[in-house]
Every structure is written in C-alpha cells, then in structure tokens.
Amino acid sequence: MLTRLPRLGLSLPRLLRNHPVRFVSQSKPSGAAGVAAVTELHPPAEKSDHGEVSPYVKNPDYHGFSDDPVVDEWNMRVGFFFGISVALVIGGAFIHYLPDHGMREWARREAERVIVQREQEGVPLLSEYYYDPNKIVVPGSGEE
Helix, strand or coil: CHHHHHHHHHHHHHHHHCCCCEEECCCCCCCCCCCCCEEECCCCCCCCCCCCCCHHHHCCCCCCCCCCHHHHHHHHHHHHHHHHHHHHHHHHHHHHCCCCCCCHHHHHHHHHHHHHHHHHHCCCCCCCCCCCHHHCCCCCCCCC
C-alpha cells in the first residue's frame, strides 16, 4: 500500500489547487465602509444557457460510472464486487497453490526420507566425512 503513495504525489497538488478559498484582507479599507474586504481566490463559475448540469447536482451519490443514478450505482457495486471480492478470493487461491519455488517442502521430504533410510541401514545419521573417503581418488606424491 505504501508503494502507491508516491503516485499520489503527482496528483496531490492538483487536488489542493482547485479548492475554493477565501482570503480576508487585513489592510486598512480605502472606502468609507469600515469592513474588511473579502475576496474569492477562484471566482464562481459563470452561469451559461447551454443546459449542461454537473452529475453531482443531479445525483449527489455520483460514482463516475454513468449519468443515470441507477446504472451508476449498479456499475459501482458490480465493479467493487469483482474488483475486491473476486480478486481477493481468486488471488488468494492462486497464491496458495503456487509451486514451491524455494523447494522447502521438497527438501523437508527428502531429509525425512534419508533419515528413515539411514535408520533402516543402521548407519549414523550424520558422518564426520562429507564425502566417502573410500571413493576419493588421491593422486600420488609424484603425480600432478
């Protein structure tokens, strides 16, 4: 989750830049009124007659999938169901059934098999020699 944090860094200034903020002037008023001047950082959007309405005005619970509120909510629910529930279940099963790449399970089974074999043969489980000294061919003193 923390690996996604740097990606937010690129969009964070954009998100903070467009908030409507009001600044109050602390300087002495130049007019006859003795009231502090209040200015808008961003002027309000101008009204136009083109008839376009923000989806948030028509549907306060707008999720960004569709302009129709019923379709928008349905698509949101389906998207979250497949994106979260199915991804967690199928993803968890996939990770659980991945092959043993570290060969830890195989090494354990092989060690148990060797222990049983050596106990049946009556040989000590561990030897002081890594290799069988009878099978090592050592060159003579005159040979190289």
